[in-house]
Amino acid sequence: SPLSPPPPASSLMASSYAEPLATVLLGASAAWLIYRARRRVNRPLELHLHKDGCVRRHTVSITALKQMPHPVVLDDESKGVKVSELLHSVVGLEAEGTTGIFYASDGVKSLPIPANELGEGVLIHTSRTGGPVRGGPIRLRYPPGKAVQPSPCGKETVPLSLKGVVKLCVSG
Structure with missing residues (x-):
């Protein structure tokens, strides 16, 4: 069905969700660190x-x-x-x-x-x-x-x- 529930958390790391999730999390962290560094310098x-x-x-x-x-x-x-x-x-x-x-x-x-x-x-x-x-x-x-x-x-x-x-x- 188009609205199936998300997979259980334990299966996220073993699934195809792991790489995009890690990319999103690391990307957001990197963006935050860059923002903070620029704000501090300026x-x-x-x-x-x-x-x-x-x-x-x-x-x-x-x-x-x-x-x-x-x-x-x-x-x-x-x-x-x-x-x-x-x-x-x-x-x-x-x-x-x-x-x-x-x-x-x-x-x-x-x-x-x-x-x-x-x-x-x-x-x-x-x-x-x-x-x-x-x-x-x-x-x-x-x-x-x-x-x-x-x-x-x-x-x-x-x-x-x-x-x-x-x-x-x-x-x-």
Whole structure:
């Protein structure tokens, strides 16, 4: 009959259903992994400005970060942009008089960074090979003596270095 019941599950692996079923399952898994990888690499940075009880939200793509004026080349030849340049270019805001908190994709967040140090951080967007940054798509690094706080593992107090940065909330 045209509407016969499907074969029992135990016979699926021994039947002609096994290969198409495996192809469909692996194809869907592969498509999902590709989607997640692309989303991770292309995820924009959220910038939230809190002032006078209002919140202004901006998103900054990786492409926009790469095109900002005054790029920074670090000792390991990776490339980025200073936080002060991001704030100035996107919203015309100077880092002085503001504090900021960075958030990572894994839920880790920084302690508030005072105004006199906030702009010194570098948002790294490109590795020395020209590809995505390990721990990216955006990684934050502060120079020695700036934004010193407990490391995410809590074992030592060091300049902030945060992988997978997805958001910066600025107030002031």
